[in-house]
Amino acid sequence: MNVRTRFAPSPTGYLHIGGARTALFSWLYARKMGGTFILRIEDTDRERSTQASVDAILEGMAWLDLGHDEGPFYQTQRFDRYAEVIEQLVESGHAYRCYCSKEELEQMREEQMARKENPRYNGLWRDRQDETPPAGIAPVIRFRNPQTGVVEINDLVRGKITISNAELDDLIIARSDGTPTYNLTVVVDDIDMQVTHVIRGDDHISNTPRQINIMQALGFEPPKFAHLPMILGSDGQRLSKRHGAVSVMQYRDEGFTPQALLNYLVRLGWSNGDQEIFSREEMIELFSLEAINRAPSAFNADKLLWLNQHYIKTLPVEELEAQLQWHLQAQQLDVSNGPALADVIDAQRERAKTLVEMVAISRYFYEEFAEFDPVAVQKQFKADTADNLQTVHDELAALSAWQGEPIHAAIQAACEKLGLKLGKVGPPLRVAVTGSASSPSLEITLELIGQARALARIQRAIGFIRATQF
């Protein structure tokens, strides 16, 4: 059997973390099984669906590189098909017209609540097809749900779930304007698209028995279901805007690599023993629905950060270089006038947790810094620092080959002349050429900055120290 999975977001907002993980798991399973991954846009709610949201979702999927094999299909383009199925259900007696108005239904619900009953449609029109319908009211169409028996879901992650049909009321499958609703479109699409595995958030569990009933009324075997536990915010509450970055693209903006996000997401609710790091290929190879956890998990920003750092440390330079372009643009850093970006990445990759940070700590390679970091100045610049720097400056100025080795030797030579240890000479020199207290090792830093620039900065520091009079 050819496995076919689908990701079916509704375009009412951006692609968020939970949606991204659902997409990832669906995608992984399809890839793992050599199957097909379908993208379907569930835009039947004309009020709330927007093209901007569709674009945002597509952009998020593209950034994560979760490519689909079929689609994107838009439900709004399949209304004829849904109408056909709805008609078929009415004809076969599996559905009926209901003339209750929204107000009546609202009242019904309130009365039921007042009587401490469960709010549900009371089946008023279920057996009243013969009566002449009230004039001037556009009916909705309801599915005639079985009233007895149970629906069993053999969920691939949770095992057997049993729901009694007595708990289910007759849901609306077509609105009074004739447009289909969610539970109908999902069923029709999953049938038409021959979806074999429905992998989705467990907030859909309660819809599942209804969909199975509709599917069976249509004469089809339901697909297999795998309901994923929710992702909670760091406080254990439902994920929402107040937890900070919820949109996938916001993680890009904040300097995360898609590799880190994907790796983080795959470990949220799924595991393969003690393994923490998964390449795309490993995920595909090792993934299984059986290993998915049943309990919801809380989002932990620290761990994501750690993973991001891991990928910044280990990803091929070319990959990071490509990802960095967007951030250079966003932070307006022109790297055309300075060392090769690849060299800077290699020098900095162990001290940046995000790409945003990477850009921020690499500015001094490409442009002059406005001021010396005051804290570093206070710690490193003393009365005799100017003279020491002058000695270092002269040694460096004499260099004809501006490379790590000779630079290191020159600094050593200066230390010997001064009778000082590197620990005394190095730190002030670093502040002088970078403006800050931290940077890669001095010889690499100096090499990348370049001789002319480095010497000028040392002079500037000497001037600054003399003028300040420590």
Added chain:
RNA sequence: GACCCUAUCGUCUAGAGGCCUAGGACACGACCCUUUCACGGUUGUAACUGGGGUUCGAAUCCCCAUAGGGUCGCCA
């Protein structure tokens, strides 16, 4: 409230009845490395929700309680 689901360190998790003195990872602390910041290495603190069963033996199986989550729309 009804129905459904879930329950191991602060967090993500390993654990399929004896391998558990409960392992790993993040975070946090200490130490080592070190020209800074980092990286890295070593190490420490820290958990089976509670109660009943079943069994020679239970984190693991069953029941109850408790807690958390989801759903109860002419939203998806």
